[in-house]
Amino acid sequence: MENNKMLSWIFKGFSLLIIDVVTIKIVFSIWAILNISVFPMAICFIFLSLIILNIVIALSSRIIETYGMSLFITTLSSSVIYYLFSMVFTGIVYITITSKWYFIVMMLVTLFFFLLNVGYLNIRNNNKEKEYMTDIKLLMIHTNKSLEQNKDIIEENEYNNLKNSIERTFERINSSTPFGRISEINTIKKENEIIYNIEEVNSLLTDSSNVKDFNSIKKMFDNIYNMVYEREKLIIK
Structure with a gap:
């Protein structure tokens, strides 16, 4: 049992390490200087989504034990989508979007993410x-x-x-x-x-x-x- 827990933690840690390293390399690549006014906000939103994803995966066993598998799947799915959207959207519009509109779009997406999870938790x-x-x-x-x-x-x-x-x-x-x-x-x-x-x-x-x-x-x-x-x-x- 203890060996299974240890292997689970090792797998989670290794998976998260890969995700974190890849994200950091992409965020701090040469494209960052192409629109320096958006860069600080891009870091904030991307890292926020990355932190949330890390927490959900790292605490998966506790979440399942406390809230059940269905809530964990919903939270994990929404966290992955939020992270991918932050990365993909930022990559597509980074050069052309203004800081104002980037902030508005990402704030709306972030708000929707939190409302979705809080709403599902309340219903559950x-x-x-x-x-x-x-x-x-x-x-x-x-x-x-x-x-x-x-x-x-x-x-x-x-x-x-x-x-x-x-x-x-x-x-x-x-x-x-x-x-x-x-x-x-x-x-x-x-x-x-x-x-x-x-x-x-x-x-x-x-x-x-x-x-x-x-x-x-x-x-x-x-x-x-x-x-x-x-x-x-x-x-x-």
């Missing part, structure tokens, strides 16, 4: 949030239904305690920051852990066996409640 986060909250609502309905099905085989005191624990946990979830809204990796892991544990409790409640330790199930829900609290602390940090 909204969809993820809806998906998480829908799953939680379904789990809540299923849990309450499973509890009712066990009402005849559970003592009234145990039933009330378990019911209160379940209601308290879901109330805490509903009153906290919606699941899926925060993209920080530790928060995502905690949310997945919470959902997994609720599903585990559901599987115990729906078990066809009449021999069930309802006190243990209640303790599991109390633990889930504490996990929700831990998630909230992660968000505050």
